[in-house]
Amino acid sequence: MVKKNVVVIASVVIAGAIVATYVLSGSMNMGVEGSGNRQEPVTPIPENSTVVKIVANAGSNSFSPNPAEVKVGETVTWVNDDSGGHTVTSKDGVFDSGMIGKGQSFSFTFDKAGEYQYFCEPHPNMVGTVVVTES
Incomplete structure (x- = not known):
């Protein structure tokens, strides 16, 4: 099994100005059966x-x-x-x-x-x- 850490930085540019930047990170299974079952990152919600x-x-x-x-x-x-x-x-x-x-x-x-x-x-x-x- 080959695992690689991936970091993606994406910026949204409107009218020449960066209005948002997203940084996504995680690990991907490369060339492994079943690697298409990626889940979106979940942000923990405080209790109560x-x-x-x-x-x-x-x-x-x-x-x-x-x-x-x-x-x-x-x-x-x-x-x-x-x-x-x-x-x-x-x-x-x-x-x-x-x-x-x-x-x-x-x-x-x-x-x-x-x-x-x-x-x-x-x-x-x-x-x-x-x-x-x-x-």
Whole structure:
């Protein structure tokens, strides 16, 4: 069995500017039967986290559930189930995921009650809200 480590660096260039860079690494079986069963990397989700899926570029229907409701001290994890890259960026600057690709996630723990509106930077029509209440 021959195994090789592979690192792929890919940049997305729009209008002459790099807008996203992805670094993927892992091992591939070269010339081994069954090597076509590769799985996408899985990002671990914190225990007791409320999961919000990024499902599409569809305005307020882009995130599910929307709004997400949690208590102070709880964590929300956004998982990108869409094929494109997205961000989870709060309008008030409290959190920003940076670009997350398909299958990747971003987690944030809320320490204050309130309503936190967020959007996707490359797709500002993608909007969501996290409602945080006292425990």
